[in-house]
Amino acid sequence: ILGVVILVTGLGVWQVLHPNVRRYTLRTYKPISRPYRLVFVSDIHFGTLFGVSHGVRLASLVNREDPDLVIIGGDIVDRDLDFVLREGSLTTLRHMKAPMGIFSVIGNHDLANGTGGQERTYLEKLGIHFLINDSIPLNQDIWMTGLDDYRFGKRDYDFHVTEKDKLNLLVEHEPMHILEASQKGFDIYLAGHTHGGQTIPLNLVIRQMFLQEYG
Numbered sequence: 001i002l003g004v005v006i007l008v009t010g011l012g013v014w015q016v017l018h019p020n021v022r023r024y025t026l027r028t029y030k031p032i033s034r035p036y037r038l039v040f041v042s043d044i045h046f047g048t049l050f051g052v053s054h055g056v057r058l059a060s061l062v063n064r065e066d067p068d069l070v071i072i073g074g075d076i077v078d079r080d081l082d083f084v085l086r087e088g089s090l091t092t093l094r095h096m097k098a099p100m101g102i103f104s105v106i107g108n109h110d111l112a113n114g115t116g117g118q119e120r121t122y123l124e125k126l127g128i129h130f131l132i133n134d135s136i137p138l139n140q141d142i143w144m145t146g147l148d149d150y151r152f153g154k155r156d157y158d159f160h161v162t163e164k165d166k167l168n169l170l171v172e173h174e175p176m177h178i179l180e181a182s183q184k185g186f187d188i189y190l191a192g193h194t195h196g197g198q199t200i201p202l203n204l205v206i207r208q209m210f211l212q213e214y215g
Contacts, residue, residue, distance in 0.1 A: 016050065019061065028187055030167045032141040039065050039098070042073025042173075042192025045109065046089040047080055055092025062096050069100040069138065072128070073192030074107025074149065074173035081115040085122070094126040100138055102128045103146070107173040107193065111152040131171070133157035145186070147172035161185045178211045 039062050046055065062070060076093075077084050084090055096102055104123070110116045120130050131146025133154060138144055143166045148154045151174065159177075161168045161184055168188075170181045175191035182189070194206045194213050206213045 013049065016045075017054065017057075019058075021061065021065075026188070028167055030141075030165065030187065032167055034141075036068045036100075036142070037066060038188075039067035039070045040073060040190050041070070043075040043107070043195055044072070045075055045078040046084045046087075047078030048083065050078070051084075051087050051089045052092060055089045056095070059092050059095040067098045069142075070096050070098040070102040071144075071169075071171055071190060072102065072104035073171065073190060074105045075109040075192065076104065076107070076123070077110055077115075077119055079109050079113050081113065081119050090119075090122060091126065093123070093128060103144065103171075104128050104130050105146045105171050105173055106130065106132055106149050106153065108149050108151045111149055116152075133159075135159070135162050137163075137166070142167045142169065144169040144171065147177070150174040150176045159184070175210050175212055 041058065041062060044050070044055070044058065072093075076090070093102070106116055106120070110119055124130065131144060133146070133148045135143060135145040143162050145159050145162075145168070147157060147159060147170070150172065159170065164185060168186045169190065170177070170186040170188070171190045173191060174193040178189055178191075191212075194210055196203060196206070196213050203213065
């Protein structure tokens with residue numbers, strides 16, 4: 001049993017350090033002025049296992065996609081913010097480049113130890129904009145709505161499409177509002193949290209818990 005646990009844990013760590021990039025081309029009937037390239041990354045989990053070198057590789061991977069917009073799906077820090085700040089891994093996120101900006105929602109690990117506000121303040125100084133229970137226009141074509149964390153945040157936000165003729169994005173950490181987002185007319189829905197199940201057999205369990213286990 002111990003050998004199996006070590007093997008599965010090692011496989012999960014390897015997968016985190018070698019992320020699988022999925023690329024999709026989406027077409028819309030909305031009258032957008034040009035094509036856009038969006039990069040979504042989630043569950044970075046900076047902490048004792050994943051530090052500066054992990055962040056440098058991640059920023060390089062994101063920049064390689066030449067994004068117009070970067071969205072982070074929460075769980076940036078793996079609970080222990082004090083350690084992460086001492087280690088300096090959060091500063092690697094400032095190397096991500098996107099002309100339309102870098103935006104983030106908050107995750108359960110960011111909030112679990114009560115340091116979510118401090119983390120948010122620090123990251124906003126690095127140029128990362130948090131969108132929590134709010135909707136904003138990103139430009140003349142795109143509106144984005146970000147929800148608070150389902151577990152530790154406030155769930156009473158009545159999210160809705162602000163302008164129906166724009167491309168509307170909905171982002172949250174846990175994938176809890178997929179159907180509702182579709183019914184309300186959002187064009188793109190993004191969430192993290194599940195890690196795709198990460199390894200067998202958890203990937204099979206995750207598929208029973210959520211409508212979508214990744215992305």
